[in-house]
Amino acid sequence: MELIAEGLTVALGRRTVLRDVSAAFAPGRVTVVLGANGAGKSTLLRAGAALVPAAAGRVALGGADVAAMPVRERAQAIGYLPQDAAVHWNMRVRDVVALGRLPHGGGVADAAVDRALAATRTADFAERSVRDLSGGERARVLLARVLAGEPRWLLADEPLASLDPLHQLEALALLRDAAAAGMGVVVVLHDLTQAAAVSDEVLLLKDGQVLAHGPTETVMTPDNLAAAYGVAVEVLVRADGRRVIVATEAARQLS
Amino acid sequence: MMRLNAKLGLLVALLFAASLMAGKAWVPPEAAWSGDPRWTIVTQLRLPRAVLALLLGGVLGLSGAVLQGWLRNPLADPGVLGVSSAAALGAVAALVLGAGSQWGVFAAAMAAAVGAMALLAALTWRAESPAAFVLAGTVLASLAAALTAFLISIAPNPYVVAEVIEWLMGALTDRGPDDLAHAAPFMLAGAALLLGTGRSLDALTLGQDAARSLGVDLRRLQALVILGTGLSVGAGVAVTGVVGFVGLVVPHLLRPLVGARPSALLVPSALGGAALVLGADSLCRLVPGPGEVRLGVAMALIGAPFFLALLLGERGRSWS
Numbered sequence: 001m002e003l004i005a006e007g008l009t010v011a012l013g014r015r016t017v018l019r020d021v022s023a024a025f026a027p028g029r030v031t032v033v034l035g036a037n038g039a040g041k042s043t044l045l046r047a048g049a050a051l052v053p054a055a056a057g058r059v060a061l062g063g064a065d066v067a068a069m070p071v072r073e074r075a076q077a078i079g080y081l082p083q084d085a086a087v088h089w090n091m092r093v094r095d096v097v098a099l100g101r102l103p104h105g106g107g108v109a110d111a112a113v114d115r116a117l118a119a120t121r122t123a124d125f126a127e128r129s130v131r132d133l134s135g136g137e138r139a140r141v142l143l144a145r146v147l148a149g150e151p152r153w154l155l156a157d158e159p160l161a162s163l164d165p166l167h168q169l170e171a172l173a174l175l176r177d178a179a180a181a182g183m184g185v186v187v188v189l190h191d192l193t194q195a196a197a198v199s200d201e202v203l204l205l206k207d208g209q210v211l212a213h214g215p216t217e218t219v220m221t222p223d224n225l226a227a228a229y230g231v232a233v234e235v236l237v238r239a240d241g242r243r244v245i246v247a248t249e250a251a252r253q254l255s
Numbered sequence: 256m257m258r259l260n261a262k263l264g265l266l267v268a269l270l271f272a273a274s275l276m277a278g279k280a281w282v283p284p285e286a287a288w289s290g291d292p293r294w295t296i297v298t299q300l301r302l303p304r305a306v307l308a309l310l311l312g313g314v315l316g317l318s319g320a321v322l323q324g325w326l327r328n329p330l331a332d333p334g335v336l337g338v339s340s341a342a343a344l345g346a347v348a349a350l351v352l353g354a355g356s357q358w359g360v361f362a363a364a365m366a367a368a369v370g371a372m373a374l375l376a377a378l379t380w381r382a383e384s385p386a387a388f389v390l391a392g393t394v395l396a397s398l399a400a401a402l403t404a405f406l407i408s409i410a411p412n413p414y415v416v417a418e419v420i421e422w423l424m425g426a427l428t429d430r431g432p433d434d435l436a437h438a439a440p441f442m443l444a445g446a447a448l449l450l451g452t453g454r455s456l457d458a459l460t461l462g463q464d465a466a467r468s469l470g471v472d473l474r475r476l477q478a479l480v481i482l483g484t485g486l487s488v489g490a491g492v493a494v495t496g497v498v499g500f501v502g503l504v505v506p507h508l509l510r511p512l513v514g515a516r517p518s519a520l521l522v523p524s525a526l527g528g529a530a531l532v533l534g535a536d537s538l539c540r541l542v543p544g545p546g547e548v549r550l551g552v553a554m555a556l557i558g559a560p561f562f563l564a565l566l567l568g569e570r571g572r573s574w575s
Contacts, residue, residue, distance in 0.1 A: 090515045091515045095457075
């Protein structure tokens with residue numbers, strides 16, 4: 001079942017953040033959303049989870065407008081991981097992860113909670129309080145929370161933000177595994193090399209509009225990235241085919 | 256969790272029994288079956304008072320836990336919505352304007368509490384952030400306090416002023432079956448609404464966006480919190496006057512024991528609040544002298560130092 005933005009326009013206050021965005025996301029694939037700060041990446045994800053109203057157009061899941069879907073059904077289908085990694089009370093890790101079962105009416109006893117703890121390697125500190133964890137551990141717990149809901153779609157906003165390199169790679173592997181299991185994954189990232197490594201497709205946004213969307217190698221070209229970020233970009237292809245993408249200098253200094 | 260509730264339940268039962276026996280005249284349990292005339296004191300005076308203390312403490316503790324969870328702030332209590340101040344204004348208006356019958360005071364206080372909650376809901380209907388509620392509630396509370404002071408200043412005679420001041424101090428003294436019959440349905444209805452918020456409050460721990468993505472209807476939650484607090488605390492204040500600090504202190508004391516999960520805190524806070532008010536009210540009666548210490552005064556004497564300690568602790572944790 002595809003997740004499709006159809007002519008999506010979103011305004012926050014008086015500012016139009018997304019303008020006529022159309023893009024289809026297929027299940028079983030990892031799509032990375034890229035773009036400069038303020039390009040509308042987070043807003044696109046929030047619109048996908050029906051957290052912001054569309055001023056025009058819509059986001060459809062299997063043909064149904066996500067904003068009009070029954071709340072519980074939507075919550076079961078679409079897991080959303082916000083950028084803000086706050087947990088307001090000092091809860092036990094297992095209790096935090098179990099919140100992912102809310103749309104299913106379940107709780108800490110669900111097997112899905114244990115699966116999510118195991119997948120994110122957070123089971124070892126499942127009984128600890130969340131504020132006793134490092135930033136990276138907490139980020140993995142919050143990822144586990146979304147995975148515990150076993151949604152068909154995972155919309156993750158910068159899930160790597162506070163992770164060290166090892167845990168970044170582990171989190172990316174988790175996203176790949178989720179897609180391999182049939183989940184549709186749409187994730188906002190900032191690191192271009194990691195984006196190239198993890199993605200099947202890339203959606204490149206600039207000023208709230210789609211600059212390019214398609215398979216990673218066709219979208220992540222120096223020209224597209226320079227246009228999106230305003231930097232000169234070098235794409236190095238290693239012997240194993242993996243791309244290393246380096247921003248070399250600000251484009252305005254070039255001219 | 257169940258064990259904590261069982262312990263608190265037992266504590267409430269013991270304090271309830273003590274509340275029936277304790278007072279200027281000590282009535283032993285055997286008075287119930289020995290035909291002791293003092294048993295009339297228990298059935299006529301102390302039983303309704305103890306039930307009222309139980310309910311009042313229960314709704315104050317419960318609403319405190321709900322509001323702290325909803326606002327995600329350990330310093331919140333029912334007072335932040337302005338409901339207590341509004342109910343007090345209604346009661347004072349009834350006393351000063353000559354409608355000071357038992358029913359008149361209750362009806363006016365209840366109407367003012369519900370009216371204030373409706374105003375609060377209207378003012379903040381489009382607000383996304385809980386901060387808007389705290390600000391609007393604070394403004395409502397200040398306005399209600401100013402109007403209360405104004406009403407006292409135009410009171411027709413010193414007796415009315417004395418009556419108002421005594422009422423404002425908050426007490427269960429001389430509260431009878433009629434007071435209980437007026438307030439209990441509202442308190443129980445409000446408590447039922449508040450008990451329905453648990454899982455939504457849990458989800459809110461992750462922030463508003465995550466909670467909504469988990470299927471929580473924040474507007475419905477807002478309506479439950481405002482209506483539940485308005486009915487339960489409004490009815491409580493309408494018969495007992497303002498009794499503060501229970502809603503602040505009790506959830507805070509119990510939070511570490513339940514693992515900080517907001518839904519797990521609701522029932523223990525209700526039981527803890529009931530225990531605190533039952534215990535404090537019994538102590539009020541036992542203080543030597545001709546009269547009684549007012550419950551509201553006693554609570555403030557216990558609560559204010561606790562609140563200061565809380566603030567110092569918070570400062571140490573988050574500002575350093």
